[in-house]
Amino acid sequence: MRDGTVMVTGGAGYIGSHAVLALLDAGHEVVVFDNLSTGFDWLVDSRATLVRGEIEDDDLVRATLQKHNVRAILHFAGSIIVPESVSNPLKYYRNNTVASRALLESAVLAGVKHFIFSSTAATYGAPERVPVAEGDPTVPINPYGMSKLMTEAMLRDVAAAYPMNYAVLRYFNVAGADPQQRAGQSTIGATHLIKIAVEAALGKRASVGVYGTDYATPDGTGVRDYIHVSDLAAAHVAALDLLVAEPTRSHTLNAGYGKGFSVLEVLDAVDRVTNMTLNRVVEGRRAGDSAELVADNSAILSTLDWTPQRADLDGIVRDALAWERKLSERD
Known part of the structure; x- marks a missing residue:
């Protein structure tokens, strides 16, 4: 921030590293706080300061906040596998x-x-209607979604009691990589569908699992709203700008494109981009998965100074594939 620093927890991870790039590109001073359990120090842009530690380490966190004059926190750190x-x-x-x-x-x-706060569409559970809006019931069907919803509640109560405002962004399915190839999904054994599919396209996996073909969806496979990680990072910068401009208001917003693609449609897109046919292995449903999660994104579009720039599934796949090739060169 112009009058202070932004601290990004989990800033060495997939989404966090893209948010760091967006903040730096917008002129913010950034300190990354990450335990590097799933993140990578080489993903942190050299313009940012990296502090390695646990966010439960009160002494280290508070010293970092004071030393760097932190006035805003973007909180990505956490576990994410449903x-x-x-x-x-x-x-x-x-x-x-x-x-x-x-x-x-x-x-x-x-x-x-x-x-x-980095929240999730999993807070909605198995929504009664799709697309799902921010005011719809939040009834998580897995501990991941519940753990995030509990944090949303804490944040709401804290902001009511202290001079702090907040933005909760409920992510739908994040995919792709920085178009300049400065960052991307690098976690070994990642569970993101597009990440898995481009790994398979490059021979890093023998096949792609399709978990459940009996959902009440057009082709029986799960439907998700895929958002490019760089668009999502830009939304965080826009949210921060709004919080600074209107310090007495807080917001909870869906972060998605408002269009869903099934698992099979995503794999078809990878086939198109790579000009090959992935080996698809049908398996049973996974615990905690819902049939369809698609965002009603009208609120984020009307609230933030933000317009998606990369809402194209094939483009998302191309960026993910290019990053995966870059990772292969590092190996």
Whole structure:
């Protein structure tokens, strides 16, 4: 921020590293706070300062906030794998909810004015209607979604009690990579469909699993709203600008394009872009998955100074594929 620094937790990870790039490109001073458990120090742009640590480490977090005159936090740190949250719920309540509570307390004590939270469409569970809007019921069907919803509630209560405003961005399915190839999805064993598919296209996987073909969708496979990671990063910068301009208002917004694609449609797009046919292996449904999640994105479009620039599925696949090739060169 022009009168202070933005701290990005999880800024060495997939989405966080793109948000760091967007902030830096917009002229913000940035400090990245990351334990590097799933992130990579080489993903952090050299213009940012990297602090390695746990957000539950109150002393280190508070020292970092003070040293860098942090006035805003973008909070990406956490665990994100839905099936794992079903089998290991306590991990998710610790990493996503308890850790966020510690971060919020440190933020309040340090006088942080603005907070942007990385939430998820999983807070809606299995919505009764699609597209789903921010005011629709939030009934998570997995611990991942519940852990994020609990943090939303904490943030709302904190902002009511202290001089802080916030933006909650409920992500739909994030995909793609920085078009300049400065960052991308680099996690080993990632569960993102497009990441898995481009790995398979480059021979890094033998096949792509299709989990469930009996959903109540046009082709029986799960339908998701895929948003390019660079568009999502730009939305964070726009949200921060709005919080600074209107310090007494907070916002909860869906971050998606308002159009869904099925698993099979995504794999067809990868086939088109790569001019090959992926090996698809049909398996049973995964625990915690819903049939269809598509955003009603009218609120984010009317609230933020933000317009999607990369709402093209084939383009998302091309950027993801280019990044995957770059990763292959690093190996």
